[in-house]
Structure formats: structure tokens, C-alpha cells
Amino acid sequence: MLDLGFVRDNLALVEEKLRQRGMNPAEVLKDFPEIDARRRSAITEAETLKAQRNKASEQIAQLKKNKQDATALIEETKNSREQIAELEKSAEAAEAAMREILLSIPNLPHASVPVGKSADDNVEARKWGTLPSFDFTPKPHWELGEQLGVLDLERASKITGARFAVYWGLGAKLERALMNFMLDLHTREHGYTEVLPPFLVNAESMYGTGQLPKFEADLFKVPHGDRTLYLVPTAEVPVTNLYRDETLDGASLPVSLTAYTPCFRSEAGSYGKDVRGIIRQHQFQKVELVKFTKPEESYAEHEKLTRNAEEVLQRLGLHYRTVALCTGDMGFSSAKTYDIEVWLPGQNLYREISSCSNFESYQARRANIRFKPEGKGKSEFVHTLNGSGLAIGRTWVAIIENYQQADGSVVIPEALRPYVGADRITSRKL
Numbered sequence: 001m002l003d004l005g006f007v008r009d010n011l012a013l014v015e016e017k018l019r020q021r022g023m024n025p026a027e028v029l030k031d032f033p034e035i036d037a038r039r040r041s042a043i044t045e046a047e048t049l050k051a052q053r054n055k056a057s058e059q060i061a062q063l064k065k066n067k068q069d070a071t072a073l074i075e076e077t078k079n080s081r082e083q084i085a086e087l088e089k090s091a092e093a094a095e096a097a098m099r100e101i102l103l104s105i106p107n108l109p110h111a112s113v114p115v116g117k118s119a120d121d122n123v124e125a126r127k128w129g130t131l132p133s134f135d136f137t138p139k140p141h142w143e144l145g146e147q148l149g150v151l152d153l154e155r156a157s158k159i160t161g162a163r164f165a166v167y168w169g170l171g172a173k174l175e176r177a178l179m180n181f182m183l184d185l186h187t188r189e190h191g192y193t194e195v196l197p198p199f200l201v202n203a204e205s206m207y208g209t210g211q212l213p214k215f216e217a218d219l220f221k222v223p224h225g226d227r228t229l230y231l232v233p234t235a236e237v238p239v240t241n242l243y244r245d246e247t248l249d250g251a252s253l254p255v256s257l258t259a260y261t262p263c264f265r266s267e268a269g270s271y272g273k274d275v276r277g278i279i280r281q282h283q284f285q286k287v288e289l290v291k292f293t294k295p296e297e298s299y300a301e302h303e304k305l306t307r308n309a310e311e312v313l314q315r316l317g318l319h320y321r322t323v324a325l326c327t328g329d330m331g332f333s334s335a336k337t338y339d340i341e342v343w344l345p346g347q348n349l350y351r352e353i354s355s356c357s358n359f360e361s362y363q364a365r366r367a368n369i370r371f372k373p374e375g376k377g378k379s380e381f382v383h384t385l386n387g388s389g390l391a392i393g394r395t396w397v398a399i400i401e402n403y404q405q406a407d408g409s410v411v412i413p414e415a416l417r418p419y420v421g422a423d424r425i426t427s428r429k430l
Contacts, residue, residue, distance in 0.1 A: 001366040017108040020327040039094030046087040107362040109327045110336040116326030129319035140346035141400040142277035149428040163282045177419035182287040192258035197238035200229040205241040208367030210333035231264035235288035236386045248371040254293040285392040291385040298383035306356040319343040335360045346401035356387030
């Protein structure tokens with residue numbers, strides 16, 4: 001959420017940034033200036049009347065002390081009390097309307113974000129590795145997984161429905177190996193602290209990271225007593241909310257956390273996209289990277305976090321590119337995002353495997369996460385960052401497609417062999 005004072009004082013800038021995102025400022029901001037003016041006017045009038053009432057109360061006391069008639073002044077203060085109550089009610093209504101508008105305003109793109117309308121306008125920042133070459137036509141993972149007997153979409157559909165998967169044998173072990181490999185890399189070499197959070201969160205947590213109210217249709221809800229819980233769409237939600245309504249010691253920043261969770265997304269509006277294989281699932285596994293930083297350090301930490309995520313692919317020998325998302329393709333809460341896209345030869349395309357974002361103080365203001373700078377008395381909002389480190393299912397796909405062999409087997413990348421306990425996936429019967 002943006003700061004009210006900032007929006008008020010920089011309305012033209014906010015409008016321009018919304019246009020850069022491809023949004024109509026009038027639809028987002030609505031009658032913001034009028035509501036803000038009404039709220040401020042009601043507060044000012046109420047405070048003026050309170051001051052007058054206090055002065056009148058002193059005069060009434062003095063009249064009574066002098067045994068003089070104070071009836072008219074008492075009646076006047078009674079009317080004043082009613083006026084103050086009405087003004088405060090008006091101010092509260094305006095405050096609620098203002099908050100609703102502020103919650104609907106996305107984060108403002110950082111100055112370094114390329115301006116554009118869609119993914120076609122994203123800018124490639126770098127590439128790593130080379131395109132793999134084959135002396136045969138590479139197959140997509142859904143064919144390989146079925147032929148090897150390690151990926152079973154038909155039985156998953158029987159158990160639950162479409163867009164779920166069952167892994168068998170070394171396919172299941174590869175998924176687990178990737179989780180352990182990623183967590184070990186990030187904790188042992190990149191300095192992150194591992195966290196295992198709940199997989200269900202409350203509405204406050206969803207509001208804190210920006211999933212609510214904007215993306216409610218994309219969430220799985222679970223009734224729980226007299227309230228609703230939500231299955232996590234990403235570990236970003238529970239991990240970021242670990243420090244909701246807390247003030248961190250500035251000397252402890254940056255705080256770097258990593259977490260494994262299954263992730264659940266209804267994929268509302270995405271039907272017809274990526275219907276084959278396991279690219280777009282209702283349930284998938286992910287290792288997340290989350291940072292809490294000082295504002296002046298957040299963009300350096302953003303670059304570092306992105307490089308940490310990239311190193312997973314480098315250790316696995318998977319070709320990828322990193323692109324800076326343009327203003328029209330960024331997420332709602334992000335000020336700047338890099339997408340890491342891995343090459344999938346079976347589909348002859350790059351596919352996003354991690355989004356690494358700097359949210360600046362946007363999430364922290366919603367979740368009230370502050371820090372106390374060293375040597376200063378007043379606390380400030382932290383900057384929050386996160387990125388997949390990586391999406392496990394899509395990494396599984398990349399390995400299956402990139403390391404496939406002419407005989408239909410799949411070679412296990414060397415870095416994963418101690419975790420898998422094998423160097424190759426060969427056919428098994430379901």
C-alpha cells in the first residue's frame with residue numbers, strides 16, 4: 001500500500017505511473033481528491049469545535065462558580081457535541097473510502113523499470129549457458145514422464161481433478177531431491193535461514209502481501225470455525241507475515257529467509273493455457289527466498305537475491321535468460337521484477353521459473369513491518385523482497401526435457417546425484 005501523504009502530494013506522478021502500467025488513473029483513484037478533502041475538512045472542523053467546547057466548558061464552570069445562569073452555554077455545548085459526533089462519523093466514512101482506494105492502487109514502478117504494455121516489451125538483462133543440441137527431436141516432459149512411468153496425470157485426475165500430478169519412483173525422488181538441494185544451497189552458501197511455515201494463512205496475511213482483495217478469485221479458501229483460512233499461493237505470504245506488526249532492529253537487517261511450501265492456485269481465468277503437462281498446476285512445490293532490508297540497500301539485495309536464484313540453474317547446468325519486466329507486465333505489489341526463464345527444448349521455448357521482486361515498502365506498509373534505524377528514534381518501514389529459488393515442478397520439467405537421451409532415459413544432473421541416489425531415470429511400469 002502506498003502512503004496516503006505521498007499519494008496526496010504526488011497525485012500527478014501516481015497517475016503517470018498508473019498509465020505506465022496500462023491502467024486508467026480515473027478508474028483506480030476514483031474521487032480520491034474529493035474524499036481526501038472531505039476527510040480533512042471534517043477532521044479540521046471537529047477539532048475546531050472541540051477547542052470551542054473546551055473553552056465553553058471553562059466558561060460554564062466559571063459561571064456556576066459565580067452562581068450565574070449558564071443554561072444557554074450548556075445548550076450550545078450540547079449542540080456542539082452532536083456536531084462533533086457527526087463530523088467524526090463523516091471523517092471515519094471518508095477514511096474507510098480512502099483506505100479502499102489505497103488498497104486498490106498497485107505499487108509504483110521503479111525508475112529503472114522499462115516502460116511497456118506487455119511481455120513483448122520486457123528487456124533481457126543477461127543469459128547463461130548455451131542452447132542444448134540433440135541429434136533427435138526432443139520430447140516434451142509430459143510424453144517423457146508417461147513413457148518413463150514417473151509422471152501420472154491420469155490417476156491424479158481420478159483422485160482430485162485436472163491440473164494435479166502424481167509422481168512415481170525416481171520422478172518423486174527427483175522432486176524431493178530438488179527441494180533439499182535448493183534449501184541446502186541457499187542456507188549453506190547464500191546465508192539464508194530456513195523456515196517451515198504453516199500452509200494455511202488468515203485473511204490478514206493475504207492482505208499484508210497484497211493477494212487480497214485484488215486476487216481473491218485465484219485463492220483456495222478453507223472454512224475454519226467462524227473465519228476463512230487460505231491455502232498459501234506461495235511461501236511469500238506466510239514468511240513475509242512472520243514479522244507483521246513488528247519492529248525489527250536495524251542492526252539485524254537484512255534478514256534473509258528461505259522456505260519450502262506446496263503452493264495452491266485456482267488459476268482463475270487461465271483455462272485453456274498450458275493444459276498439457278505440469279507447467280500450470282493447482283498444486284505445486286516451491287522454494288522461496290524472502291528478504292527484509294533497509295530502504296537504501298534493497299536494490300543491491302534485489303540483485304543479490306536474483307543471482308542466488310540463478311545459481312540453482314547454473315549448478316544444474318540449465319540454460320536460462322533473465323529479463324526485466326516492463327511496467328505493463330509487472331505484478332500488482334512489485335516496484336521492480338526480474339523473471340528468470342529456463343529453456344525447455346521439448347517445447348522449444350523459454351519458461352518463467354522464478355520471479356524476483358522488490359516491493360519496496362508497499363507490503364511492509366500493509367503488514368506494518370518496521371525497523372528502528374541505528375542511532376535514530378523513529379522507526380521506518382522495511383523494504384521486502386522475494387523470489388522463487390526455484391519453482392520445483394518447473395525445474396523438474398527443465399531437467400527432464402534438457403537431460404533426455406535418445407533411448408528415452410533422462411540423465412540426472414551431477415549436483416543432484418547425491419540427493420537422488422542414481423545417475424539416470426530409466427523406464428518403469430506404472
